[in-house]
Amino acid sequence: MTIKGLDGAANSAAAAHKPAHFKLENLIRPNILSLEPYRCARDDYQSGILLDANENSLGHSLPPNSVIPHNPGSSNGATPVQSTEADDPLSLNRYPDPGLFGIKDAVAELRGVPNDAFVFLGVGSDEVLDLVQRVCCRPGKDKILICPPTYGMYSVCAAVNDLEVVKVPLITEGGKFALDVEAVNKKLAEDPDIKIAFICSPGNPTGTLIPPIDVRQVLDNPAFKGLVVVDEAYIDFAEEEKRMGKRPAEEIVSAVSLVHEYQNLMVTQTLSKAFGLAAIRLGIAFAQPPLVQIMNNTKAPYNISSPTAHLASLALSTKGIAQMRENVQTLIRNRDQLISALQTLPGAGAILGANEANFVLVQMLDLETRSKPDNDVAQMVYKRMAEEMGLVVRNRAKDLGCAGCLRITVGTEEENKRCIELMKGLLEGGK
Ligand SMILES: Cc1ncc(COP(=O)(O)O)c(C=O)c1O
Structure with missing residues (x-):
């Protein structure tokens, strides 16, 4: 297989051969397979008088003394393009450094994949989810498979890309939401037009x-x-539970552990959740180098901005990771308190799912008998909290297996207390 731009040595040293039934070149759309990686003069020459990229030679137009963070320097292995402006440490007038300040290496090390050839970076994981559909699926012909109730963007991207969505529900009985492996495999076997699960x-x-x-x-x-494609936006909450002794230390929770073995796997993660950096829009995909190269060949040049790369490199430093873990532990403790409070809240029903992320899915019960989940009550609580009390949660009552459910993001201790107080008032007061 020839993937344009793929470093042959890195690939043959790293690439998996499993499973035998999978051929990447048969999956990728031919027009995508023939793309050359974007190249510019800056790939070859990064210093000197730079008149190659039609940037603004006078520098940025931000007001003087605007706060701009300092670049991380070469301590993490990358040398950003130098600025001539003293007040522009990030060289904002220049296109971003394609080396991305070493963040791919930092991510590879953090998650235990062999090297940066296994890492793709996108504008949030949302860009990755869209891009992977674009490289694998022919609009108007191919399909994706999802397992509801699930994240809405898989279907939104499918609609944008003109792909049909095949649904194999999670096993919703008892509110556990396990993957129905048998049904998924059956559906995938029946329908060769499904290109991504x-x-x-x-x-x-x-x-x-x-x-x-x-x-x-x-x-x-x-x-x-x-x-x-395994979407692990919330994986750090499960990882941290191991460090807290809440799950067996030897348990493998992340599917990244399978990336070195399987060519037909992509795992997506994000800095938006555990790292608390939703604003910078940094998503990550882990896959074998040929697929990563195909994603790189297809993405827009410079999709990751210099400010984003800079902030991500700080977040992925030793101190940044320690801070993330501390914050996740706090959120897990807050989550457990929130769950306890909901369990004794009259009018709140079962807490569904396994609570292995930074939110809780809880049923609102009917006001008369308090015996069954009630979508109207969920909507009433949702709307009145948002409109009259300034506290916004998410109404998921219409999702499969989630009748009467609100999804509450874990907040600070005070925020959670306030949420419980407001819900108590509304569930006692009725409509
Ligand atoms: C499961 C899941 N995947 C992906 C995302 C999007 O993440 P990002 O901010 O990296 O685009 C979200 C955001 O809520 C999510 O819940």
């Missing part, structure tokens, strides 16, 4: 981790020639 782990809005052992069963399905 999306698995969300921990799920949104379910909060339930899908064990890598289940993912492996889909990867090994010889009748499925497509790609499995």
